[in-house]
Amino acid sequence: MKILLSGGGTGGHIYPALALMNRIKEKYPDSEFLYVGTERGLESTIVRKAGVPFESVEIQGLRRSLSLENVKTVYLMLKSIADSKKIIKNFQPDVVIGTGGYVCAPVLYAASRLGVPAIIHEQNSVAGVTNKFLSRFVGKICICFEDARKDFEQYEEKIVYTGNPRAQEVAAITEGASLAEYQLKDGIPTVLIFGGSRGAAKLNESFVEAYNLFKGKPYQVMLVTGETHFEKVSKQIASLGQSLANIRVLPYVYEMPKLFKSTALIVSRSGATTLTEVMALGLPSILIPSPYVTNNHQQKNAESLVKNGAAEMILEKELHAKSLFKAIDSLMLNDTARKEMAFQAKRMGITDASDRIIQVILDVIK
Ligand SMILES: CC(=O)N[C@H]1[C@@H](OP(=O)(O)OP(=O)(O)OC[C@H]2O[C@@H](n3ccc(=O)[nH]c3=O)[C@H](O)[C@@H]2O)O[C@H](CO)[C@@H](O)[C@@H]1O
The missing domain is CATH 3.40.50.2000 (Glycogen Phosphorylase B;)
Structure with a gap:
């Protein structure tokens, strides 16, 4: 063929x-x-x-x-x-x-x-x-x-x-990525933050402002900025004066689904393919729909998970350092809530x- x-x-x-x-x-x-x-x-x-x-x-x-x-x-x-x-x-x-x-x-x-x-x-x-x-x-x-x-x-x-189709491919993955490959520790719950395949400026900015709040937390954080935002975000973080060992910042990840499999929580835009992967793997998520897409379709995508108890949603207009940190911190410290969201997400996947x-x-x- x-x-x-x-x-x-x-x-x-x-x-x-x-x-x-x-x-x-x-x-x-x-x-x-x-x-x-x-x-x-x-x-x-x-x-x-x-x-x-x-x-x-x-x-x-x-x-x-x-x-x-x-x-x-x-x-x-x-x-x-x-x-x-x-x-x-x-x-x-x-x-x-x-x-x-x-x-x-x-x-x-x-x-x-x-x-x-x-x-x-x-x-x-x-x-x-x-x-x-x-x-x-x-x-x-x-x-x-x-x-x-x-x-x-x-x-x-x-x-x-x-x-x-991405759901079928991702569901077949048996082994997650090693977090050590990303200079983090394996076996520690990790939250992965990214703004779709191109990154999202407001999400990156809110993360930079929240950066110091993650100090001493019993979990790790990965931010994938998107290629075009990486340099700026790296400089902003460097200017904060401390580099936290439980945080890793990257421009882009080519083996995203394997990394998904090793993470405890996803924070992302609600592009349809990302959501498909989240559902196929059964992952809890905090979704921040891009308001810049045709007919606001990312919000509709996100709402379909939220109404099933599979995800939380923060609208971009309500996104800032505090709201981002609070949503992440309370879920990362609550295994039961994450498990329930994961179960609901998995149920939705084709x-x-x-x-x-x-x-x-x-x-x-x-
Ligand atoms: C701004 C815009 O128009 N966004 C649209 C675009 O989003 P976008 O391209 O961001 O799409 P999705 O969120 O659906 O998918 C992103 C894909 O890139 C992967 N990934 C992401 C980051 C990374 O570092 N590495 C990596 O591999 C994710 O795992 C996923 O497979 O297409 C989607 C699917 O039609 C739409 O729902 C989105 O509204």
């Missing part, structure tokens, strides 16, 4: 595609893959690092205001469709799968024009703009939240509830999503 994958911008669109690819490889070792993304998105690093053949097209998002940039956007859109057609004709895939992010628009549109079966995967409870646009042109629409159905209601017959999507692939290429 030859499969062309596309999806990008942020990790939440990329990791599900790679997880699906890994599962297809397991079941069909002769399969061939090609990933199409942009050079600017995180996919150009993550996908290449994973050793997957990668080609790029150039494209940019539309500005909301009238501007010359939009002329360039239209030009790039037409060019990227033509480039995608060339890539597809060369690779000759049996199916093209898009996991979101604007790069999928030219790639999957081109596939449909060439008569190649195409599938989109929507990770969120509210569909992204690109997936809504593509819903008309693709054969199947895979969703992870029942709420997403209403965004594709004109194409109800195409919708399949599959869940997120852990055979890749197999469900493989069935969808087999149906469309019949």
